[in-house]
Amino acid sequence: MTAKPDPRLRTSMGLVLLACVPGLLALFWLHGWSLLLNLLLCASAALLCEGLVLTLRAQQWSTALNDGSALVTAVLLAAALPPLTPWWLPVIATSVAIGIGKQAFGGVGRNLFNPAMVGYAFVLLSFPLQMNHWPGPAPGLLDSLQQVFIGSDQIDAWARPTLLDGLRHNRSLTIDELFASHPGFGSIGGRGSEWVNLAFLLGGLFLLQRKVISWHAPAGLLAGLFLFSLLGWNGSGSDSNGSPLLHLFSGSTMMAAFFIATEPVTGPRQEWAKLGFGLGAGLLIYLIRTWGSYPDGTAFAILLMNLTAPSLERLALQRQRVAR
Structure with a gap:
């Protein structure tokens, strides 16, 4: 017997995809055609991998493919992966996300871990060189195609360290000197990534307004990251770990807060539990970034x-019972 697609899930996944549009446009402005190549590769791999697993289980493709969850995983992975990586890296990341992170547990609603983060962590651990090669100014379409599908030594001319890399390896410059001299620094965060974070923040507020997600996990993550970066901030000295604003608008902070920490299957359902989940995630992000x-x-x-x-x-449910 084949289960019918849940129309509510399909609607919420459609709204999540719509909310990703501002962030994707900002990433396209920053990285150019390489983002579209990532999207194409991740989406194709997600649909093919999910379709293959469903075929092996003798299930109808339309049952799961129509709910949009595979496309959401693909879009989040495409936004998180570095641009201009070899074509096989997004394919591997997405296949692991769908095949292991999602379908190995029985499909949507049964997975224990966030599928997109399973795929991302796998390629980060397996291919650290490719995953830490972030290009500078976006190349044109032909150069992007050549780099992704054929490979080219030109990436050495495009590659540059990110803000978080520069902050981690800084030993002598003050924060003000880093902002003035390091190509990865912008006005308050990473060059370009501060606008990407603002765009994903806009998409996250849209999801809150449409009640697709609740405020607890995003607020907890942003508050946790802000609080612990404030406690660890010692001004603009050379040993500084960066200001709270720098951490909030660098890396994948806003995407993590509104699109990843809010994944309903792998996170808690109680409001206080969601808040604790976000706080813990914010603390861990800061600790990993710093040490x-x-x-x-x-x-x-x-x-x-x-x-x-x-x-x-369980702790949230116990708190509710005690409160009664």
């Missing part, structure tokens, strides 16, 4: 908090 081996750490923070979701849910 870990990876510049951002969103994927690892979310996956670790996925493990705590059942415990947070």
Whole structure:
């Protein structure tokens, strides 16, 4: 027997995809055609992998493909992956996200971990060189196609360190000197990425307005990151870990807060539990950025908090019973 697609899930996934548009447009402005190539590769791999698994299970493709969850995973991965990576890297990341992160647990609604972050963490651990190669000024369409599908030494001319990389490896410059001299620094955060974060913030507010997500997990993540970066901030000295605003508008902060930490299946359902989930994710993101081996750490923070979701849910339910 084949289950019918849930129209509410399809509607919410459609709204999530719509909310991603401002962030994707900002990423296209920043990275050019390479973003569209990432989107095409991730979306194709997601649909093919999900279709293959459904075929092996003798299920109808329309049952799961029409709900939009595979496309949401693909879009989030495409936005998170570095541009101009070899074509096989987005394909592997998406296949792992769908095949292992989602379908290995039985499909949508049964997965224990955020599928997009499973795929991202897998390629980050497996292919660190490609995952830490972020280009500078966006090349044209032909150069992007050549780099993605054929490979080229030109990427060495395009590549530049990100803000979080520069902050991590800084030993002598003050924060003001870094902002003045480092190509990865913009006005308050990463050059260009501060606008991308603002765009994903706009999309997140749209989801809040349409009641697709609740405010608890985003508020918890942003408050946790702000609080702990404020406690760890020691001004603009050379040993500074960066200001709260720098952390809020760098890396994938806003996408993590509104599009990843709010994933309903792998996170808790109780309001207080969602708030604790977000706070824990914000703390882990800051700790990994500051003392870990990876510049951002969103994927690892979310996956670790996925493990705590059942415990947070039980604590929230106990709190409700005590309050009564």
